[in-house]
Each structure stands twice: as structure tokens, then as C-alpha cells.
Amino acid sequence: MPIMDPMSTRGPTLGSFVAVLVALAVFASCASWQTAARTEQWTLYAERALTSEETRQYVQSIEPARAAVADALGPFESRVSLYVWEDGDAGPVARSSSAQLNEGGTGAVQEVPGIGPARVRAFHARTKTFFGPSSGIYLGAPETGTAAHELVHARIAEENLNLPLWLEEGLANVLGDGYQEGERWVVDGLSCWPLRELTEARITDAEFVRLLALSAEDSSDVRENVLAHFVGWAIVFDLYRESGKLDWRAWVERYGRGIDPSEARMRMQRTLTPAALESWLERLKDAQPAVRVATAKGLWKLRSLIAVEALLDAIEREKDPLARVAFAINLLASAGEMRLPENLQRRMWRQAWPTLRRAELDDPREQKAIEELFATFRWGSRSNPRAPLEALRRFWAE
Ligand SMILES: [Zn+2]
Numbered sequence: 001m002p003i004m005d006p007m008s009t010r011g012p013t014l015g016s017f018v019a020v021l022v023a024l025a026v027f028a029s030c031a032s033w034q035t036a037a038r039t040e041q042w043t044l045y046a047e048r049a050l051t052s053e054e055t056r057q058y059v060q061s062i063e064p065a066r067a068a069v070a071d072a073l074g075p076f077e078s079r080v081s082l083y084v085w086e087d088g089d090a091g092p093v094a095r096s097s098s099a100q101l102n103e104g105g106t107g108a109v110q111e112v113p114g115i116g117p118a119r120v121r122a123f124h125a126r127t128k129t130f131f132g133p134s135s136g137i138y139l140g141a142p143e144t145g146t147a148a149h150e151l152v153h154a155r156i157a158e159e160n161l162n163l164p165l166w167l168e169e170g171l172a173n174v175l176g177d178g179y180q181e182g183e184r185w186v187v188d189g190l191s192c193w194p195l196r197e198l199t200e201a202r203i204t205d206a207e208f209v210r211l212l213a214l215s216a217e218d219s220s221d222v223r224e225n226v227l228a229h230f231v232g233w234a235i236v237f238d239l240y241r242e243s244g245k246l247d248w249r250a251w252v253e254r255y256g257r258g259i260d261p262s263e264a265r266m267r268m269q270r271t272l273t274p275a276a277l278e279s280w281l282e283r284l285k286d287a288q289p290a291v292r293v294a295t296a297k298g299l300w301k302l303r304s305l306i307a308v309e310a311l312l313d314a315i316e317r318e319k320d321p322l323a324r325v326a327f328a329i330n331l332l333a334s335a336g337e338m339r340l341p342e343n344l345q346r347r348m349w350r351q352a353w354p355t356l357r358r359a360e361l362d363d364p365r366e367q368k369a370i371e372e373l374f375a376t377f378r379w380g381s382r383s384n385p386r387a388p389l390e391a392l393r394r395f396w397a398e
Pocket of ligand 1: 172
């Protein structure tokens with residue numbers, strides 16, 4: 001079940017805490033879950049009848065995520081239960097060690113001290129007591145990356161592993177980062193929110209040692225929990241770059257009982273160097289367009305000139321129309337995050353304008369969104385790019 005600490009003086013108020021305990025008790029005894037979709041590999045439950053469009057969206061995000069996680073971590077031994085989670089109360093769930101948080105946004109938002117607002121998107125429950133939600137994955141939205149992240153927890157629970165939190169979350173974050181091409185989840189692994197935050201964060205040695213020692217079973221405050229996700233990603237990303245593959249069994253063997261803090265620090269620092277980013281950005285030249293898009297997606301979060309210049313070089317040589325759209329959107333989003341030097345701004349507009357104007361996307365809703373997005377950048381336009389960008393999430397959201 002989600003890890004909670006009722007004695008904590010931080011985080012949500014006692015009132016909301018009690019409310020969620022009640023909600024969880026209702027979860028446990030609740031007979032109202034209905035089967036929304038079922039395959040040989042997983043079942044999706046919801047508390048209300050989903051529309052066929054909602055069901056389609058969930059199925060199309062869960063199945064590619066399941067396939068990618070099984071591919072990386074081995075096939076699932078039994079059918080996975082997933083629940084459409086519309087409860088929306090973030091507080092205590094956010095402190096569940098397996099909760100997946102995303103930066104900002106709307107919905108169940110939680111303030112993370114020193115980091116800013118975060119939103120709980122999903123969580124995985126390993127039920128140990130009667131008073132817990134049924135074990136499985138609780139999804140707040142049909143998002144493939146989120147589903148992949150939580151499926152990593154489900155797969156590790158199947159193996160009965162009790163890993164350090166950093167290792168489990170690191171694996172989940174790497175596999176949860178990617179781009180969906182049709183039915184395929186193309187894993188990238190460069191997770192831009194933790195990269196940016198860790199570059200700025202000051203983590204003392206004492207705090208670092210404490211983060212490394214957390215297990216998925218421990219309760220921790222929100223900041224610790226979020227930092228353990230970040231640090232775990234940075235260490236696993238370094239291991240991933242070093243081995244050139246997701247050699248998770250070897251890592252579990254080596255670090256399943258802990259990691260030497262100086263090695264952990266060294267690996268994290270290596271992930272945070274500009275050289276690591278530069279070498280990863282070489283993937284913008286990969287032969288597969290989906291890998292190029294997966295690399296570009298989310299780079300705007302870094303507020304990094306290295307990333308912007310790499311995107312500009314990439315869009316200037318890109319022939320694939322879909323990849324061009326993805327690069328243009330991430331460039332525009334970068335310009336919204338930071339002040340670009342004038343020469344880079346000029347280069348950006350020279351590429352972004354014609355790309356948006358000529359874009360032809362298969363999905364009519366995305367096509368409409370891109371036309372609206374183009375219109376918002378017209379001289380004198382008063383429309384807001386937020387709505388069209390929302391419809392184009394798969395190109396930039398991470
Ligand atoms: Zn997680």
C-alpha cells in the first residue's frame with residue numbers, strides 16, 4: 001500500500017489525512033470497481049463506466065508500456081491490475097514511495113519544499129494489510145510514460161525484490177521516459193526535470209546518505225521522496241550509459257543492498273556534466289526518427305543552451321516531417337522557458353514557422369491543434385498556446 005506517516009508534522013493536514021484513510025478503507029472493501037478493459041496481460045478497472053474514447057486512450061497507453069517493460073525487465077508472471085484513479089487527493093499518496101510525480105500542472109498538486117509544485121500522476125500499491133487499496137497500479141491519466149513507470153514497480157513487486165528506493169525509482173524513471181510511436185514505446189531515459197533540478201540542488205552529504213538508504217518500504221517526507229526519485233534516476237542513467245543497455249539484473253545484484261555513497265555521488269555528478277548531455281544529444285542523429293523524437297522530447301525543461309543549439313542543428317538537417325514538428329515544438333517551449341540570444345531566436349523562427357505552417361499530422365485533432373498553435377504566434381494574435389499545446393502533449397510532455 002502507499003507508504004504513509006501519520007505522525008509527520010509536514011505535508012497534508014490531519015483532516016485531509018483522515019479523509020484519505022477513509023477513502024483507502026473504502027478502496028479495500030469497494031465492490032464498485034468495474035472491468036473497463038481486459039487483455040491476457042492486464043485488466044483495467046474503473047469506478048464508473050468509461051466512454052469508449054476513454055477506454056481506447058487507456059488501452060493505447062497501457063499496452064505499449066507493458067510491452068516495453070516486459071521487454072526490458074522480463075515478461076510479467078501474472079496479469080497486472082490497473083485502476084483508473086480519479087480520487088485526486090494528492091497529499092498522502094504523494095508520500096507513497098512509489099508515487100510518480102510530475103512537475104507543476106493542474107490537478108492534485110503538492111508543494112515540494114525547495115523544488116516547487118509537483119503533481120501526483122499515478123502510484124503503485126503493494127498491498128500488505130487488509131486496510132489498503134488492492135495491489136496494483138492507480139493511473140490518474142492515460143499516459144504511456146506514466147504507465148511504464150508504474151509497471152516497473154509492478155514487475156519488481158512480482159520478483160519480490162525489496163530494493164533501495166533510488167534503484168527502483170531510477171529504473172522506473174528511465175523506462176518511463178520516451179516517445180510513443182504508434183503501438184511502440186520508444187525508451188529514451190534522459191529525464192529532464194530531475195536533470196535540471198539536481199543541477200541546481202544542494203544536497204548535503206548527510207542528506208545524500210539518507211536518501212540512498214531509503215527503501216521503497218520506508219516513509220519519507222515529500223522532499224526526500226522526490227529527491228530519491230531524482231538521485232535514483234541520475235545514478236541509473238549513468239549505469240545505463242556505461243553499460244549501453246538496461247542491465248538491471250546485474251545492478252540489482254551489485255546494488256540491491258546498497259551503494260557506496262562516494263560511488264553514488266560520482267555517478268550522479270557524471271550524469272550532470274554538460275559532456276553527458278552532449279553525448280546523449282548525439283541521438284538526435286539516430287537513424288530512427290522515433291529515437292530522434294524521443295531524445296528531443298522534454299529538452300525544453302533543461303533551460304540549456306546546449307540543448308537548444310542541438311535542437312536547432314537537428315531541425316536544420318531534419319527531413320522527417322513528424323520529427324520536424326517535434327523539434328519545433330520543443331524549441332518553442334524552450335524559448336518560453338528562457339531568454340534565447342538573438343541569433344538563436346532568429347534561427348528558431350526561421351525553422352519553426354514553416355514547420356508549423358506546413359505540418360500535416362494524421363490525427364485530425366493534432367492537426368487542428370498545430371494550426372491553432374501557428375495562429376497564436378501570428379503578429380497581434382491574442383490567443384493562448386496552452387490549449388493547442390495540450391493536444392500536442394506527446395511531442396513535448398515528460
Ligand atoms: Zn515510482
